[in-house]
Amino acid sequence: MADQASETHFIGPMGSEFWQIRVPPELVPALAREFDWNRLGRRVLVDARAGIIAWMSPASTHEVLAEETDAIVLAAGQIIKGGVWGMRGTRWKRPEDPRNTGLEADASYYIGAKAEQWFTLTEKIHNGELAPAARADFAAITPPDLVVEVEITNLDKDKPARYARLGVQELWQVNRKQDQTKIEVTILELQKPGGAMTVRQSRVLPGLRVDALPRAYQLAGIGKFAELQTLLQTELVVPPTVQKAEPPRRGPRM
Numbered sequence: 001m002a003d004q005a006s007e008t009h010f011i012g013p014m015g016s017e018f019w020q021i022r023v024p025p026e027l028v029p030a031l032a033r034e035f036d037w038n039r040l041g042r043r044v045l046v047d048a049r050a051g052i053i054a055w056m057s058p059a060s061t062h063e064v065l066a067e068e069t070d071a072i073v074l075a076a077g078q079i080i081k082g083g084v085w086g087m088r089g090t091r092w093k094r095p096e097d098p099r100n101t102g103l104e105a106d107a108s109y110y111i112g113a114k115a116e117q118w119f120t121l122t123e124k125i126h127n128g129e130l131a132p133a134a135r136a137d138f139a140a141i142t143p144p145d146l147v148v149e150v151e152i153t154n155l156d157k158d159k160p161a162r163y164a165r166l167g168v169q170e171l172w173q174v175n176r177k178q179d180q181t182k183i184e185v186t187i188l189e190l191q192k193p194g195g196a197m198t199v200r201q202s203r204v205l206p207g208l209r210v211d212a213l214p215r216a217y218q219l220a221g222i223g224k225f226a227e228l229q230t231l232l233q234t235e236l237v238v239p240p241t242v243q244k245a246e247p248p249r250r251g252p253r254m
Contacts, residue, residue: 013177014151015059017041025051042089043104043149054155064221065150065174065183066106071220072213073109073146076205076232082112085119087144092166095140103162105147111204114145143167145204150174160188160196170204171196174217185213207237 008020019040023031028048037044041055058066070086077084086109093102110118121138124130143166149156152173163171173186187210188196189203202208212235219228 008155010153012056012059012062012151012153013175014061014065016062016151017057017059018054018153018155019056020052020054020155023051023053025049027051028053043106045103056151058151061176062106062151065176065217066148068217068220069107069148069150069172069174071225072216072228072232073107073111073148073205075220075225075228076208076236077111077115078229079232079236079238080112080205081238082114082116083119085110085115087139090139090144092139092143092147092163092168094166103147103159103166105144105163106150107148108144109146110142111145114142117142145169146172146202148172148174151176160190164190164196167191170202172213183214183217185210185217187213205236208232208235 005021005023007022008018010018012018025048028046028051031053032046032048037046037053037055041057044053044055046053070088074084074086086107088107089104090108091102091104092108109115118135118138121130121134125132125134145168147163147168147170149159149171152175156173160171168190171188171190173188175184176182187199187202189199190196200210202210212231216228216231219225219231
């Protein structure tokens with residue numbers, strides 16, 4: 001079967017290294033058991049059905065954009081009803097599909113109602129009403145509202161459909177070449193009847209236009225958080241009764 005295996009390795013537009021190994025699908029479960037592929041890098045994908053093992057080693061510019069994404073989405077959480085909770089490196093998978101290890105985005109978030117459910121759950125854990133394992137149980141059956149992938153390559157072409165099957169509502173794809181400062185952002189609404197569709201405004205952060213996101217990334221990157229907050233207040237559609245003055249709550253790095 002060795003002649004059926006193939007390997008792809010290349011440098012992404014921001015300097016990160018990407019690998020993909022294709023093997024006969026029947027070999028993937030054994031390979032997954034024998035080796036912890038998460039030790040090799042980030043965004044590890046092990047798909048037993050397709051016979052794919054893929055991962056990446058992020059460059060510093062990649063990690064900077066992930067941090068800027070956190071700043072933008074968590075700042076929006078100060079404005080919208082229900083707030084935001086960041087799950088960063090959580091691996092999302094369908095419980096009914098144990099053959100696949102799921103997907104890990106560069107950033108992922110509960111927004112609004114799901115964030116409130118998470119806060120309530122955590123409060124009950126702190127009060128001793130629930131065991132700490134309740135958080136893992138909640139995440140196992142509750143997909144994030146938003147996932148963000150930084151540095152998109154041809155290896156990511158199937159990601160929108162995979163995230164859609166997990167129940168994720170929205171995907172942001174963020175790119176910036178090493179030799180450029182311009183940021184390119186695409187918003188995909190994943191639960192459209194005909195499949196993932198590019199849209200001009202976020203659904204999970206209503207009113208936030210894709211055209212405003214490059215400026216938001218720029219403000220986050222240079223630390224102008226007051227201006228970022230003003231931009232988001234202008235963009236976001238928020239019920240007039242909502243007033244949030246408390247700082248954003250963010251998820252742990254996992």
